[in-house]
Amino acid sequence: MEMRDVDLNLLLAFEAMLDHCHVTRAGEAIGLSQPAMSAALSRLRTLLGDPLFVKVGTRMQPTARAQALAGPVRRVTATIRAEILPSDGFDAATSERVFTLITPDIGEMIFVPPLMAHLSRQAPRVRLNVVSRPRLAAAEALSGGTADLALGYFPDLDGAGFFRQQLFENRHICLLRQGHPAVRDGRLTLDDFLACQHVVVHPDGREHVFEQHLQQLGVQRQVVLELSHFMSLMPIVDSSDLVATVPRDLAELCQRYAAVQIVEAPVSSPVIPVCQFWHRYAHRDAAHVWLRAQVQSILARPSCPEAAR
Structure with missing residues (x-):
């Protein structure tokens, strides 16, 4: 298989199937009819030589091959959106974007209430998906595009490709x-x-x-x-x-x-530095830039340094 054989629209179809595990809903998410989405899935299966998604109950569950491809595919689509396509800006008042935040349960108690109160006023249709991940899994989620930000104390998220902005210090x-x-x-x-x-x-x-x-x-x-x-x-x-x-x-x-x-x-x-972390793939995305600004304005305390790599 050559690079010229790959239709990038198929990557969007694959990503939508990962998100929705349902052919019709995945198609609706990227503007395809059910037959068109089924055709795209059939082309993906032929291209990659794997069923990719199999029906279990009412859901189309990803195969082991699809799970292995999830991270690389999300990195490709995230890079195209953030670094290749021109940005149309971000309208917080009308956006229905879903942001995924990684934070431990202490973060759910400290960070989420003021963030939700702020979003209800500034971005009433925006939704948050808050999850807890061990540190290594947090790095994989950010680099793979399955999470937007990590909030809290994550000393391992300090390598190449990651940005951080300190919000405050804790003791x-x-x-x-x-x-x-x-x-x-x-x-x-x-x-x-x-x-x-x-x-x-x-x-x-x-x-x-x-x-x-x-x-x-x-x-x-x-x-x-x-x-x-x-x-x-x-x-x-x-x-x-x-x-x-x-x-x-x-x-x-x-x-x-x-x-x-x-x-x-x-x-x-x-001293515990409490920061927000993100991956370079999302660094220039307009919606992501907006989200980081909201986190900084709501959660930061005095003497917080600028974002650093």
Whole structure:
């Protein structure tokens, strides 16, 4: 097979099938009738020598070959849209674009509410799809075009091809129930901190930054409970003497909804840069530029550097 044998419109058809897993809906998404979309799918199958999508129930599920091609095809179409085709601008007031954001559950609590409030006013038809991904999977999703932005702490997204813009810096503090016996005059000493029992959150595929910091310092806590989600902390800390050491913005959110108090950690806390990350394939896309500007205006705090590669 030669390059001249490839009709780029077939890549759009393939991408639409990945998005919708339904022949009719995929055709509608790219302006093709059902027969035309079926013909395009038939040409793809012949060209690539694979069924690509097989009917399972009411959906057309991608085969292993189609899944392997998903990333490369999305990179090609994203590059054409962002770097070859002229931009017609982006009308936020009328756009029905769906943006996919990668952020852990802490990001869903901190970032999504103000973003949605802003979008409801400025871009009422725009939709957000918020997902959680381990760090390596986040890089693949951004480079493959299945996600637009990653929001949070992603130190691995610092290689060639990725851009980042710092939104703010975060530090860890201690979260305890109101009236906790270890807190005296609003302070928690190191001895009391070490004497307390602790709860630690280990999100899937992401390490606990403060725990790594303690290990480097040779400080050992009594961890009696490990969780996968930050959202579980509020009722647990509220109803026990367990201590949670968490990013400050999360602690401040918990304080709004539970009878908990915030106390400075008696151990030095590493600075956590919270950023938005994107891949170079989307760097010039007008809609993507608009989205990044909204994130920066809503979520950034003072002294945030410009985007850097």
